[in-house]
Amino acid sequence: MKETIVVQNIERADEAVIQGLAECGVATIHEAQGRIGLLADYMTPIQQDRCVAGSALTISGAAGDNWMMHVAIEQAQPGDMLVFAPTSPSNHGFFGDLLATSAQVRGVVGLVIDGGVRDTRDLREMNFPVWSRYVHSQGTIKETVGSVNVPLVCAEALIHPGDVIVADDDGVVVVRREKAAEVLELSRARMAREEEKRVRLANGELGLDIYDMRPRLKKKGLKYV
Amino acid sequence: MKETIVVQNIERADEAVIQGLAECGVATIHEAQGRIGLLADYMTPIQQDRCVAGSALTISGAAGDNWMMHVAIEQAQPGDMLVFAPTSPSNHGFFGDLLATSAQVRGVVGLVIDGGVRDTRDLREMNFPVWSRYVHSQGTIKETVGSVNVPLVCAEALIHPGDVIVADDDGVVVVRREKAAEVLELSRARMAREEEKRVRLANGELGLDIYDMRPRLKKKGLKYV
Amino acid sequence: MKETIVVQNIERADEAVIQGLAECGVATIHEAQGRIGLLADYMTPIQQDRCVAGSALTISGAAGDNWMMHVAIEQAQPGDMLVFAPTSPSNHGFFGDLLATSAQVRGVVGLVIDGGVRDTRDLREMNFPVWSRYVHSQGTIKETVGSVNVPLVCAEALIHPGDVIVADDDGVVVVRREKAAEVLELSRARMAREEEKRVRLANGELGLDIYDMRPRLKKKGLKYV
């Protein structure tokens, strides 16, 4: 009853917006868009100190089966981020250096996978960033077809094809494509406000005063002894 | 019925003792004080190759609520280590670069948190060390008051304000303030003994002989075949 | 009823074969030998970008008891990899810088342990690689005898003494001693085939075409829309 399809044409967000979001980072974007869109905390980078943004090329495949990765790469456009979610939990290594080579040729900027990855040393050397749930060499089969560019749940978050994915050392966040420009604006505004506060805090002012917290703390019953 | 208080004056251990402990490392101190005081193994550093010691400035706050962080920083003195325990498990990012800026200005040496942290790349760049249970961008609210500088359980260990916290790549250990000087002495003695053993082992002697284990192994029934 | 023994003479694989396997890496070997032999995904390196191979010197000890480590080191020969499995789960730090010093003197190439390790910074500085389940300072006792060089289950994999252990950033794999030469040959053949594919993929060919997947995908009912 379930269909398995490949959606070939999806809309993507504006490239400048995507790059702008990459400069804001996950925590800022998550705040700016109202504290939604974070993927689960178990999504971990295999590299350090990278922040990447791309358009979600979503891939739904069976546990332990990476066939749809190959199908997906054909659909990739420069600036895409592969987003893979198995239909049930699986620690298999769905992706390694060969797939990364193929993806990189087509301009794919990284991989977000609610499963396993392998050849991590090679991937770091190739400068191909990955956020995954597991690192494991366990091989996969190619028996069950799935879908490409359909909405899916990845690491507890709902992702539509063409949504903007931003990932850094703190994790991964998804921004709805239609909201990307607005979220960028809000994120930049937040960064500006934070920069201002950083200066004040660096000068020794306290958050208690900057945010005028003292009266409310008193009202809530906090006692100093 | 539960009080929420901020204890403003706490005793701290001698600064030289604290620095001495930082040079001993977690494993040595844990052994020297009788194998007590370790925090749970899930406490992980966001940086590598740092060993830091400080006086515990304890903070008890609600799950997903970082209000008391701001309250605590006002109480911080140079050499303090922030120790945060939520009153129930929470993976929220309670602490990021702004709080770190404020803490660093006041001489805080690091953070130990049985919860989440965010902006980890910034924190590494700021050279502000953190040991945490989670790395996650999830935002926090400021609705529930808690307490500062009260005894609390953090990562399964009981910590009193002013206790010495030592943290390195192997985890985190707490040393009772009243025992800190004694533990330092014991730790240094242990390090000296270990250094001596290291030389013997490096020269090819076996632990079996250095520790005279052979007779007891035989008595216990170990057979060589 | 259970015997505790130390087997003093075990067969080991050919040194050239072992070194050859170290150059293939875990994922390749796992594939080449039919997707068997991987240890559990929780086995994590304390260092980055190392691939090491050695002959398994197996050690079975009680939870929280590292006595048999000392017994084992006497049996070590250059090129051996220590493989420790507690008889029940234990996060204790069974191994640290002193044992590593002793092991390194005897030519041991690393440690694989389904338990905890400590002094990880020192171990990295000593260039002594470790793959472990936990990093934790918790001390161990020396009360219960176990066995050395007996077959055991470590991290869910069956390992015989003298088997070849290969470990890298993706995890750990065991190769039966009797099959090591054959597996090396298969691994090298696989690497050659992969290299060929990598060139084609880097030139823009698709996996879909290289592996001739399109007809089978169609047969399985995948629809492009």
Next chain:
Amino acid sequence: MKETIVVQNIERADEAVIQGLAECGVATIHEAQGRIGLLADYMTPIQQDRCVAGSALTISGAAGDNWMMHVAIEQAQPGDMLVFAPTSPSNHGFFGDLLATSAQVRGVVGLVIDGGVRDTRDLREMNFPVWSRYVHSQGTIKETVGSVNVPLVCAEALIHPGDVIVADDDGVVVVRREKAAEVLELSRARMAREEEKRVRLANGELGLDIYDMRPRLKKKGLKYV
């Protein structure tokens, strides 16, 4: 930027269809609809031997905050199943005997919660079935507003308000409202086929023969020795 809303009018599936699905059970429905829609395996019943189906009344609330439960109950209609997902992981006891009393009065048939529940003994005595991730007494606050009857991700599955939720001893499955009648038909057909097979298997026939597996096993290389 995030809206918090209560959608007051939602469509629900036909009551007879819902009751029909309750008689099919989770595993059958999951198969019949193409192996989709299962919630995560950590969703566990607090009672035994119950299979319940209802229309999803979805509730999105903050971690440790059960305010929206009260809001949701006003929207409940007989036959509804409460479906609660916190916006980030939380083991708090969001629901107990008082809320169950209120829900039961309005005809709510049960609760599915990706969080904690408490008063489980009372709930069993009240015959109010619950599937939860945690059982924990930890109290909740009422500070943050969320949403009722919006699409959400609960225990890794996407659920729309009005979808049919079926839960039994094996877990929880969601059926799209628009597909409910079709899935019921497919489920019943499957049950009929399974009943036929059960009779044959009970008579000693083998699955190998009923499903004609032998030729394919041979072709795949399985050897009998």
Next chain:
Amino acid sequence: MKETIVVQNIERADEAVIQGLAECGVATIHEAQGRIGLLADYMTPIQQDRCVAGSALTISGAAGDNWMMHVAIEQAQPGDMLVFAPTSPSNHGFFGDLLATSAQVRGVVGLVIDGGVRDTRDLREMNFPVWSRYVHSQGTIKETVGSVNVPLVCAEALIHPGDVIVADDDGVVVVRREKAAEVLELSRARMAREEEKRVRLANGELGLDIYDMRPRLKKKGLKYV
């Protein structure tokens, strides 16, 4: 440096107070005393539908070592609840039917253990209630001495000897001995208030109205659509 001691005389709470608390249950007590004192959510009963209260007879022992259980039982008085915490995590079966026989003879009312238990079927038949982290048959040794009736951290909660432990299907809570009478009073008051609310809710009134939530929800921006 760590002392191992047995404290022979401890104060206990009034028996009537303890029995009163057993009638209130864990969730009510946790609320009444200000949402403190809960043990971790992984503490699970081996039986169903029991609520038990007793005076904490605390036992600190090594991982995988149940020697101190025997020492502790000599100190038991009728109405005591054994509270065992290993000094590091351990899934061993520290307690079985023989120890339960001995404990029951002395009037011990149950066991709370942040470790493993075995012979669970026998324990249920003996009507000896247990709340544990694990059920596992793994045997223990008797090599390391620990302490009895010292303050300890059990399942993340600080427990003093003589504190009142209450445990039911929802988990375990500790009440400070000095506060037990007061907490009982508060718990009973809470139960009375809850009973009143239960009647109103059972009559169809909504929590939204009973707690006058509507104005505050509106102020927070909740929209009905």
Next chain:
Amino acid sequence: MKETIVVQNIERADEAVIQGLAECGVATIHEAQGRIGLLADYMTPIQQDRCVAGSALTISGAAGDNWMMHVAIEQAQPGDMLVFAPTSPSNHGFFGDLLATSAQVRGVVGLVIDGGVRDTRDLREMNFPVWSRYVHSQGTIKETVGSVNVPLVCAEALIHPGDVIVADDDGVVVVRREKAAEVLELSRARMAREEEKRVRLANGELGLDIYDMRPRLKKKGLKYV
């Protein structure tokens, strides 16, 4: 390179011995054979108060693939216990009421599976006992062949075909076929000794005295205060 085979003739232990072991229970057997052979603590029964013993009919299959279950059942003889281990972790429901019907017809006494099971209510009604790692409805495929009656690692324990498996409320233990008679004798002797101790303990004697622990406790430095 890996062979997939079905071994058709295996040796089994004596039926009377197997039944004798079922009367001893897991904890006793584990102790009697020297504290070896326990499966991991995550193996949980779906029923309560059953102790079952049988001859291991081992099954190795791919993650999410239950094809070999059908192959295995043809090899079953009365008194066999199915033992299934996936070649990598998998929470799929590999076994349900149809397979149980087929297995029960052939005299299979139960299932031990390091994976998932479904239709648990039906299985309880059929009186078919199961010990599993997961309960989950997720369906399986039939694409990859594995092996039947080969040695394998199941839930961290090495099991040979024909070994005796004993399972009860505390978990699962494996007894080597060749040792089964001896282990039964040792287990019965242990039970007799335990019965004697139970009487003494029930009469109020202390373990401290029965096991003569006082002198050794004193020597180890335990102080009574």
